[in-house]
Amino acid sequence: MMTAPKERLVVIGAGMASGRMLEVLTDAGAPYDITLFNAEPRGNYNRIMLSPVLSGEKTYEEIVTHDDAWYAERGITTRFGEHIVKIDRKAKVVTGQHGDLPYDKLVIATGSAPFMIPVVGRDLPGVIAYRDLDDTNTMIAAARPGAEAVVIGGGLLGLEAAAGLQMRGMKVTVIHIMGHLMERQLDPSAGYLLQKALEARGIKVHCKGATKAIMGEDRAEAVLLEDGTVYGADLVVMAVGIRPETRLANDAGIEVERGITVNDQLRTSDPSIYALGECVEHDKQLFGLVAPLYDQAKVLAAELLGQASAFQPVQTATKLKVTGCDLFSAGDFADGEGREDIVFRDPGRGIYKRLVLEGDRLVGAVMYGDTADGNWFFGLIKDQTDVSAMRETLIFGPAFQGGGSVDPMAAVAALPPDAEICGCNGVCKGKIMEAVAGGADSLDKVRATTKASASCGTCTGLVSQVMALTLGGAVQTKDCMCGCTDLTHEDVRRLIKAKGLKSMPAVMQECGWTTPDGCAKCRPALNFYLLADWPLDYRDDRQARFVNERNHANIQKDGTYSVVPRMWGGVTTPAELRAIADAAEKYNVPMVKVTGGQRIDLLGVRKEDLPAMWADLNDAGMVSGHAYSKGLRTVKTCVGTEFCRFGTQDSTGLGIRLEKLLWGSWTPHKVKLGVSGCPRNCAEATCKDVGIVCVDSGYQISVSGAAGMEVKETEALVTVPTEDEAVEWTAAFIQLYRENARYLDRAWKWTARVGLDWVKDHLSDPENRQALNERFELSQSVYRKDPWAEHAKPGARDEFSPLADCRLEAAE
Amino acid sequence: MTNWIDIAALDDIPQQGARLIRTRTGCVALFRTHDDRVFALDDRCPHKGGPLSEGIVAGHTITCPLHNWVFDLNTGIAQGADDGSVATYPAKIENGRVLVGSEIIARRHAA
Numbered sequence: 001m002m003t004a005p006k007e008r009l010v011v012i013g014a015g016m017a018s019g020r021m022l023e024v025l026t027d028a029g030a031p032y033d034i035t036l037f038n039a040e041p042r043g044n045y046n047r048i049m050l051s052p053v054l055s056g057e058k059t060y061e062e063i064v065t066h067d068d069a070w071y072a073e074r075g076i077t078t079r080f081g082e083h084i085v086k087i088d089r090k091a092k093v094v095t096g097q098h099g100d101l102p103y104d105k106l107v108i109a110t111g112s113a114p115f116m117i118p119v120v121g122r123d124l125p126g127v128i129a130y131r132d133l134d135d136t137n138t139m140i141a142a143a144r145p146g147a148e149a150v151v152i153g154g155g156l157l158g159l160e161a162a163a164g165l166q167m168r169g170m171k172v173t174v175i176h177i178m179g180h181l182m183e184r185q186l187d188p189s190a191g192y193l194l195q196k197a198l199e200a201r202g203i204k205v206h207c208k209g210a211t212k213a214i215m216g217e218d219r220a221e222a223v224l225l226e227d228g229t230v231y232g233a234d235l236v237v238m239a240v241g242i243r244p245e246t247r248l249a250n251d252a253g254i255e256v257e258r259g260i261t262v263n264d265q266l267r268t269s270d271p272s273i274y275a276l277g278e279c280v281e282h283d284k285q286l287f288g289l290v291a292p293l294y295d296q297a298k299v300l301a302a303e304l305l306g307q308a309s310a311f312q313p314v315q316t317a318t319k320l321k322v323t324g325c326d327l328f329s330a331g332d333f334a335d336g337e338g339r340e341d342i343v344f345r346d347p348g349r350g351i352y353k354r355l356v357l358e359g360d361r362l363v364g365a366v367m368y369g370d371t372a373d374g375n376w377f378f379g380l381i382k383d384q385t386d387v388s389a390m391r392e393t394l395i396f397g398p399a400f401q402g403g404g405s406v407d408p409m410a411a412v413a414a415l416p417p418d419a420e421i422c423g424c425n426g427v428c429k430g431k432i433m434e435a436v437a438g439g440a441d442s443l444d445k446v447r448a449t450t451k452a453s454a455s456c457g458t459c460t461g462l463v464s465q466v467m468a469l470t471l472g473g474a475v476q477t478k479d480c481m482c483g484c485t486d487l488t489h490e491d492v493r494r495l496i497k498a499k500g501l502k503s504m505p506a507v508m509q510e511c512g513w514t515t516p517d518g519c520a521k522c523r524p525a526l527n528f529y530l531l532a533d534w535p536l537d538y539r540d541d542r543q544a545r546f547v548n549e550r551n552h553a554n555i556q557k558d559g560t561y562s563v564v565p566r567m568w569g570g571v572t573t574p575a576e577l578r579a580i581a582d583a584a585e586k587y588n589v590p591m592v593k594v595t596g597g598q599r600i601d602l603l604g605v606r607k608e609d610l611p612a613m614w615a616d617l618n619d620a621g622m623v624s625g626h627a628y629s630k631g632l633r634t635v636k637t638c639v640g641t642e643f644c645r646f647g648t649q650d651s652t653g654l655g656i657r658l659e660k661l662l663w664g665s666w667t668p669h670k671v672k673l674g675v676s677g678c679p680r681n682c683a684e685a686t687c688k689d690v691g692i693v694c695v696d697s698g699y700q701i702s703v704s705g706a707a708g709m710e711v712k713e714t715e716a717l718v719t720v721p722t723e724d725e726a727v728e729w730t731a732a733f734i735q736l737y738r739e740n741a742r743y744l745d746r747a748w749k750w751t752a753r754v755g756l757d758w759v760k761d762h763l764s765d766p767e768n769r770q771a772l773n774e775r776f777e778l779s780q781s782v783y784r785k786d787p788w789a790e791h792a793k794p795g796a797r798d799e800f801s802p803l804a805d806c807r808l809e810a811a812e
Numbered sequence: 813m814t815n816w817i818d819i820a821a822l823d824d825i826p827q828q829g830a831r832l833i834r835t836r837t838g839c840v841a842l843f844r845t846h847d848d849r850v851f852a853l854d855d856r857c858p859h860k861g862g863p864l865s866e867g868i869v870a871g872h873t874i875t876c877p878l879h880n881w882v883f884d885l886n887t888g889i890a891q892g893a894d895d896g897s898v899a900t901y902p903a904k905i906e907n908g909r910v911l912v913g914s915e916i917i918a919r920r921h922a923a
């Protein structure tokens with residue numbers, strides 16, 4: 001008697017997805033004659049464990065999932081080390097490198113191909129991708145201790161490669177094009193913590209870095225970035241992304257979009273051909289993690305066994321397999337209507353957690369530092385659990401979710417009296433409660449009696465909670481910076497310096513911000529503090545700026561702008577006046593006005609016209625007057641010794657000299673100067689932030705005047721005999737103001753807070769004055785340049801015009 | 813059903829920033845938030861007509877540059893003590909492109 005021959009099943013690719021599918025299929029006693037092709041000269045191994053092999057924490061043998069014996073046992077014919085080069089759908093035959101094979105059913109499981117960015121030098125020896133065991137072995141062979149490696153791409157793969165190479169003793173730099181690492185899985189705060197952890201172990205991270213070329217004669221020697229930075233590289237690993245391996249399917253005329261399109265049964269447009277794994281596209285979605293691929297494998301096995309089954313993509317969670325970097329991200333923290341964030345930060349322990357809620361459901365979670373509850377949150381996301389009852393304490397994890405009612409203060413109330421609250425000063429909960437019982441009813445008093453939160457200040461929130469618990473009510477809050485933090489401006493400025501915080505995510509994390517990205521109050525302030533303290537490291541963030549400073553012009557009530565070119569010391573020339581007149585006519589400026597600051601205002605300019613108008617004014621030698629900035633505005637002068645019969649010194653010349661020194665600098669609020677040639681004071685110097693009145697014997701410098709909402713006469717700072725000293729004292733005063741004042745405090749408000757004596761003490765020490773001048777000059781090496789010229793450059797102009805014009809499109 | 817118009821690449825809008833779409837009945841502002849979501853709202857503050865696209869984007873809010881009213885980008889409703897709302901339109905990101913509901917072309921002028 002003859003049995004009907006088994007159907008022939010051919011599988012292309014012995015990867016993680018097809019491996020799982022074959023397990024399920026053969027466990028059920030597959031009614032097929034199976035042949036498995038694989039381009040790699042080996043069978044299935046656990047690809048995701050290549051990173052521990054790279055770092056030396058595991059061997060290849062430990063990650064093999066299916067060995068020769070397994071395939072033999074299941075009766076699977078293997079043709080490893082053989083590429084399939086063609087599928088003939090009509091004849092139902094595949095062509096391998098060693099010959100043809102007919103099929104009844106075909107499974108394409110070819111995975112992905114690494115994407116190589118098309119830069120010069122990418123074909124040099126020493127440039128590799130990170131996909132399979134051969135790549136891993138190449139890296140291991142190249143990893144001589146002390147040799148340099150550059151990893152291009154700061155995603156999951158790139159960072160695992162970087163950590164592995166670093167553990168093998170290489171000097172590793174990661175180049176990442178985005179603003180923070182793993183931006184697809186992490187928000188900026190978690191990205192910051194990750195970067196800090198990698199840097200702490202000696203890996204250099206360069207974000208916002210675009211690779212321009214890989215340099216080298218016979219092999220890779222260095223990587224050149226668009227910004228001119230060069231990193232030496234004996235090895236370059238490209239890990240910038242993957243794309244589905246669809247070439248075979250394409251050539252065979254099977255439907256392919258970004259991946260091979262399949263239905264819920266993993267069937268392609270050809271009914272005899274299925275596709276599985278990273279090479280497929282299902283419902284417009286691609287896949288890059290194994291969890292959904294394993295589901296696909298089960299569905300396909302069922303389909304091949306003739307059982308009903310349908311693929312439903314599940315939520316995925318990501319962990320980074322780098323020992324010591326504890327991060328977790330799951331679900332969707334970047335999409336959907338009407339969302340709400342819950343943020344928890346513990347700067348002392350480097351912990352950050354963020355939950356994203358939509359209505360009563362948890363939809364996303366990102367955490368760094370303490371990921372123990374990750375799977376619990378992941379479960380809530382997958383099951384779409386109603387979390388409304390535990391919302392207040394949700395962020396503390398399952399440990400706090402008892403039955404019954406929940407109290408947000410429960411976490412603090414549950415702490416034992418000897419629990420440490422202030423790490424810097426070793427103050428426990430009991431001690432704070434004692435102090436409160438003894439009459440300390442404000443934070444300042446608790447600080448004074450216990451020192452709790454008096455150092456770094458990051459425990460302030462906890463201290464207030466303990467106080468509230470003891471007092472049974474709200475605590476008198478201090479004037480905190482904004483709703484995102486309990487800290488004052490002074491606290492934040494101190495922490496930025498003391499902890500060396502150089503980015504906005506760094507400040508928000510280390511200072512325990514309660515929002516993911518701050519608010520319209522704190523962002524401009526932080527932006528100023530960071531650029532004032534770290535002029536070389538920090539890059540100005542335009543989006544954190546108020547409109548006037550973002551667009552370098554004053555917005556008017558109707559949305560147009562005013563343009564004020566600088567007129568050094570109030571002095572102009574016929575040529576400049578002609579250029580201003582020309583610009584006013586060319587751009588139909590509705591009003592030309594002389595300002596109170598000795599220059600000319602062109603009011604009512606359209607935003608789109610700004611760059612072109614600036615370019616015209618630049619061509620005539622004029623630069624921005626910063627009439628819009630929290631920075632140096634004008635230096636008003638009088639005519640002084642040059643022309644005036646009473647002038648004692650060259651007040652015009654000194655004013656121009658000061659304006660040329662100070663222009664472009666950013667300050668906590670605006671800064672205006674006046675220089676008068678004699679005590680008649682025609683330049684109104686005594687109501688400016690810094691006023692200089694020239695006298696026979698030298699220069700009387702006074703500070704902290706104003707003539708706005710408050711009218712203040714300046715207070716005497718010092719009288720100096722020479723112009724050079726007058727300049728030196730002025731710059732030192734402004735730098736001291738930049739380094740210490742609250743954002744949006746005019747100089748007079750700041751000196752009122754700290755006392756003019758404090759200012760005098762600092763400035764009277766010549767060394768200190770000198771140091772302040774040097775720091776000012778360092779900052780000016782970055783900022784003493786015309787913002788108009790930069791934004792008028794052809795490539796930079798786009799942002800000033802609309803993105804799209806739909807006026808002509810027909811209405812439906 | 814919403815018909816979608818492809819407006820631009822996501823990267824044409826700065827993160828925590830905005831760009832404008834000009835239409836026959838005024839401008840629509842397209843905002844991009846820190847977590848890479850996009851929102852389309854009329855570019856006219858209900859208070860005194862301030863251009864919302866020029867405000868500061870924080871979380872899912874926009875602060876008007878003229879007198880600091882704050883609006884929720886999801887709903888267009890003014891937050892806190894202020895009373896008013898701005899029209900919102902469907903917007904989404906697909907394959908790195910920003911798509912906007914075609915009703916921005918057909919809409920009447922915001923009342």
Ligand code: SRM
Nearest residue numbers: 554562594595596597598599627633706707708709710746
């Ligand atoms: C153009 C000008 C009025 C004029 O036509 O003369 C002017 C116009 C504005 N002033 Fe002024 N101020 C102008 C000289 C002054 C002066 C006089 C001076 O500088 O000698 C003062 C008093 C001196 C002082 O600053 O102490 C002055 C005190 C103010 C104040 C109050 C500041 C204060 O600390 O109390 C504000 C509000 C603010 O800055 O917060 C202000 C704010 C403004 C703003 C920027 C309002 C705004 O935010 O939109 C106005 C912009 C109009 C525009 O679109 O250009 N302006 N403003 C003057 C430009 C000077 C220049 O060339 O840069």
Ligand SMILES: Cc1cc2nc3c(=O)[nH]c(=O)nc-3n(C[C@H](O)[C@H](O)[C@H](O)COP(=O)(O)OP(=O)(O)OC[C@H]3O[C@@H](n4cnc5c(N)ncnc54)[C@H](O)[C@@H]3O)c2cc1C
Nearest residue numbers: 013015016017038039040047048084110111277278289290
């Ligand atoms: C270093 C590394 C770390 C990872 N870490 C994780 C992780 O932590 N978590 C996670 O979920 N995912 C991780 N991934 C991703 C995961 O490995 C993939 O999602 C998974 O392997 C894809 O399975 P697949 O079967 O579709 O493709 P693959 O496993 O890539 O298998 C495809 C196979 O097909 C072969 N092939 C291709 N074309 C042909 C042809 N024409 N003829 C014959 N054979 C061919 C290839 O050689 C390959 O062996 C990681 C990946 C890498 C590289």
Ligand code: SF4
Nearest residue numbers: 556557595596708709
């Ligand atoms: S005084 Fe200054 S701020 Fe007030 S209306 Fe005049 S220009 Fe504007």
Ligand code: FES
Nearest residue numbers: 857860862876879
């Ligand atoms: S116009 Fe927007 S707040 Fe006044």
